Amino acid sequence: MTYRSHADLGGRPGFGRVTPEPEGELFHAAWEPRVLAMTLAMGATGSWNIDMSRAARETLPDYARLGYYEIWFAALQRQLAECHLVEPDEAAAGRMLHAAPPVARKLMAADVAAVLAKGSPTERPALRQARFKLGQAVRMFAGVVPHHTRLPGYVRGKCGVIARVHGAHVFADAHASGRGEQPHWLYTVVFDGAELWGDTRSQRLKVSVDAWEPYMVAA
Amino acid sequence: MSAHDHDHSELSPMELRVRALETVLSQKGYIDPVALDVLVDTYQTRIGPRNGARVVARAWVDAGYRGWLRRDATAAIASLGYSGRQGEHMVAVENTPARHNMVVCTLCSCYPWPVLGLPPTWYKSAPYRSRAVRDPRGVLADFGVALPESTEIRVWDSTAEVRYLVIPMRPAGTEGLEEAALAALVTRDSMIGTGLPLAPPPRAR
Numbered sequence: 001m002t003y004r005s006h007a008d009l010g011g012r013p014g015f016g017r018v019t020p021e022p023e024g025e026l027f028h029a030a031w032e033p034r035v036l037a038m039t040l041a042m043g044a045t046g047s048w049n050i051d052m053s054r055a056a057r058e059t060l061p062d063y064a065r066l067g068y069y070e071i072w073f074a075a076l077q078r079q080l081a082e083c084h085l086v087e088p089d090e091a092a093a094g095r096m097l098h099a100a101p102p103v104a105r106k107l108m109a110a111d112v113a114a115v116l117a118k119g120s121p122t123e124r125p126a127l128r129q130a131r132f133k134l135g136q137a138v139r140m141f142a143g144v145v146p147h148h149t150r151l152p153g154y155v156r157g158k159c160g161v162i163a164r165v166h167g168a169h170v171f172a173d174a175h176a177s178g179r180g181e182q183p184h185w186l187y188t189v190v191f192d193g194a195e196l197w198g199d200t201r202s203q204r205l206k207v208s209v210d211a212w213e214p215y216m217v218a219a
Numbered sequence: 220m221s222a223h224d225h226d227h228s229e230l231s232p233m234e235l236r237v238r239a240l241e242t243v244l245s246q247k248g249y250i251d252p253v254a255l256d257v258l259v260d261t262y263q264t265r266i267g268p269r270n271g272a273r274v275v276a277r278a279w280v281d282a283g284y285r286g287w288l289r290r291d292a293t294a295a296i297a298s299l300g301y302s303g304r305q306g307e308h309m310v311a312v313e314n315t316p317a318r319h320n321m322v323v324c325t326l327c328s329c330y331p332w333p334v335l336g337l338p339p340t341w342y343k344s345a346p347y348r349s350r351a352v353r354d355p356r357g358v359l360a361d362f363g364v365a366l367p368e369s370t371e372i373r374v375w376d377s378t379a380e381v382r383y384l385v386i387p388m389r390p391a392g393t394e395g396l397e398e399a400a401l402a403a404l405v406t407r408d409s410m411i412g413t414g415l416p417l418a419p420p421p422r423a424r
Contacts, residue, residue, distance in 0.1 A: 010325030010376065011353045015345040018361040023268055023407045026337050031237040036262070036337070037255035038241060045249060054327055068328070068343045073237060086243050094239030100247035109253035112261065119303035122380040150378045152325050154352060166308065166381055186379055197353060204371045207352045210379035 003147050007058035011154035011197070032069040039072050044115060046104035047083050051176035055148035124183035126168040130213070131185070136162045137219035138189060140211065148176035151215045155207075158195050159219045163208055164188035171212050184212040267336035270301045271384055272405035274334055276398045278311070279389040289313075292384065296334060306333035306382050310375075313386040314412075318371045321358070321412030322383045323351035331382035335410060342411065352376055362413045385412045393419045 009015070027033050043053065056075040057063070063071060080086035083101075090097045107115060132138060142157030150172045166186040174182040189211050193202025230238070244250040274296055278285040287295040292309040296302065309331060312320040324330065325348045330338040341347050350358050355372045359365065366372070375383045387409040393401060396419060408414025 005326075007326055009345055009348040010323075010351075012345075012349045013353075015349045018341050018344065018346045018350065018358055018413075020362050020408070020413075021339045021341055023339075025339070026263060028340070029231070029233065031231075031234045033259040033263075034237050034241055034255065037258040038237075038244065038250065040258050041250045041254055042244070057327070064345075068340070070233070073233075073240075077240065080240075085249065086240065086247070090243045091236075091240050094235075094242050096243055096246040100249070103249055106249065106251065107254045108251045109257045112254050112257040115304075116258075116261065116266075117303040119305070119307040121307040123308065150326060152376065152378060154325070164310070166379075169308075169380060172379065186381070188375075188381070204368070205355065205374070206371060207374040207376060209376045210381050212379070 003059065003145070005058040005148070006060065006063035007054075008153045010152045027069075029069075035069045035073045035076070039076050041107045042076060042080070044105060044107035047085060048079055049175055050120070051148065051170075051172045052178070053079065054172075055176040058148070122170040123167045124170060124181065126185065127183070130165060132162050132165075132187060132213070132216070132218070134162055134165060138162060138187075138216040139219040140189070141215050141217075145173070147173060149173050149215075151211060152209060154196060155189075155191060155209055155211075158191055160189040160191040160195070160208075162187050163190040166210070169212070171214070173212075173214075184214055186210060186212050187216075189216065262332075262337050266301075266333060268334070268405075268407035268410065269402070270299075270336075271331070271334035271407070271410045272402040273299055273398075274301070274311075274384065275386055275405045275410065276402035278313075278386050279393075279401055280398050285313075285386075288386065296384070301333040303333055305329070306331045308381045309334075309384060310381055311384050311386050312373070312375065314388045316370065316388070318373050319366055319412065320373045320375065320383075320385045321351060321355050322375045322377060322385060323348060324377045325349070325352055326376075326378055329377040329380075329382065331384050334384055335407060339407070358413060362408060364413070364415060385410050387416050390416050390418055 056079050057071050060074050077091055081088055087098055139159050140155045168183040169186040170181040171184045174180060188208045190206050190208040193205030245252050278288055288311040292311040296309050314320055328338050328343040352374050355374055377383055404417040406414050409416045
């Protein structure tokens with residue numbers, strides 16, 4: 001089955017101007033904060049991980065025409081249905097119609113502050129030496145990736161330089177598809193604007209991505 | 220802000236669908252509705268860009284703290300009480316006359332929540348995510364910001380779990396200001412890199 005992300009927007013033309021927004025204007029409808037909170041609370045049950053949630057969102061067929069929290073809501077319903085925690089008939093009826101399979105944890109009000117403060121660090125002990133070092137030239141993988149990935153299309157096949165080494169981190173590509181954490185070295189790779197875009201507008205522009213070791217080879 | 224404050228007849232189809240799901244999740248014992256209230260309140264009143272402004276102001280007045288931010292931003296920021304979800308691995312990037320930093324997540328909406336709170340709508344939007352890496356000077360123009368041609372624009376696309384905080388340059392004429400007054404000049408956008416800090420009030424000049 002082919003995997004298609006609708007979220008890989010870097011460098012794509014035609015989306016128009018950016019509309020600034022005052023500080024503190026967080027939500028634009030009363031349901032939006034409930035979707036945010038439901039998503040965080042269900043994430044805390046341990047039924048899936050954040051990379052699975054990103055994959056569920058970016059593959060929604062109508063991603064491009066949905067608002068941000070509409071995307072979150074559609075993906076949450078999708079994940080709940082896939083895990084058989086909330087069936088579509090229950091979501092439509094607005095009441096429980098089937099037995100509730102157990103979840104690992106439940107986020108209680110008294111624990112919210114501690115859970116947020118702890119977060120979910122992704123750095124893991126490195127199992128091997130880093131293959132690349134600061135300042136080294138690398139070329140990014142150029143092909144099609146048939147699953148969730150965090151390698152944006154606009155850097156594929158491009159040459160960059162290792163600008164930071166972040167240690168070994170949970171590998172999003174594996175984590176999103178239930179293949180475990182498979183930690184790999186994570187680097188910041190910086191590219192010249194001209195390498196990415198090949199035009200004079202890109203002078204004095206440098207762009208970096210954070211990329212796991214399997215995304216690149218020595219250049 | 221709770222959906223429950225409203226009469227049913229006023230609810231949009233989306234409000235009804237969201238309320239329906241929350242009811243099912245609650246009946247099934249998966250969520251504590253009070254926890255949802257606490258989560259929303261946390262990001263509306265406690266975790267927002269004033270946190271990051273404190274970090275920046277401290278960096279402006281304390282060279283030792285600035286050095287710590289360079290070496291280990293996660294720990295330096297945690298020392299002011301800001302840590303955790305979506306800020307587990309922090310990097311602080313400093314603007315200089317030669318280099319202006321801008322942060323984006325072209326793939327979704329990755330953003331340093333403990334210091335900046337929830338991302339603004341434009342940060343999550345297709346125009347910003349598509350253009351920040353391609354035409355950052357054009358994006359800056361949308362925000363009314365023009366930088367010298369000689370300044371390099373350095374864009375950080377947060378494609379993994381590292382989160383970036385821009386340390387803007389301290390505005391001129393702020394030598395007499397205390398840390399709290401300096402923090403008031405630090406805008407959210409200046410910590411993303413789409414804006415600059417405010418100018419000091421005339422009396423401080």
